[in-house]
């Protein structure tokens with residue numbers, strides 16, 4: 001079997017759980033991304049806002065670099081999209097994330113919940129689904145709050161390339 005044909009890893013789960021205990025595990029440990037309901041899928045976004053930073057792609061190598069410039073629809077305080085449901089009307093090239101795309105978009109940050117689960121990892125303590133508090137992603141320094149600038153103040157994008165959306 002070639003590596004590309006290997007089954008996708010499931011999130012790690014203690015193997016000594018009874019069926020009842022396993023069923024009581026949170027949905028992101030029980031289900032693959034493709035099995036989640038729309039509400040579960042949407043709730044996975046931790047609100048870090050990193051993927052909403054503008055990016056530059058090298059035409060020759062395809063390498064993607066992040067800038068610290070926020071998309072015009074990003075609320076810099078909440079780090080959430082201000083027109084999420086209608087965002088394509090204002091930002092046509094905004095990507096609609098899907099389980100298949102998560103694997104292909106290698107520029108998604110390593111802290112992103114979709115990427116973590118796709119790689120078989122668990123959510124971190126600061127994820128709002130774990131902590132029960134939407135502020136923990138900001139307190140842990142994971143979000144773009146206080147670190148991004150609006151497009152209107154940014155100047156040349158090439159001068160705004162940053163390394164921190166790890």
Ligand code: SF4
Pocket residue numbers: 044045046047048049050051052108109111112113114
């Ligand atoms: S990087 Fe992932 S978790 Fe963070 S805002 Fe984007 S989709 Fe949500």
Ligand code: SF4
Pocket residue numbers: 051052053071072073074075080081082083084087088091094095
């Ligand atoms: S349109 Fe909304 S979801 Fe898309 S990049 Fe901008 S702020 Fe993020």
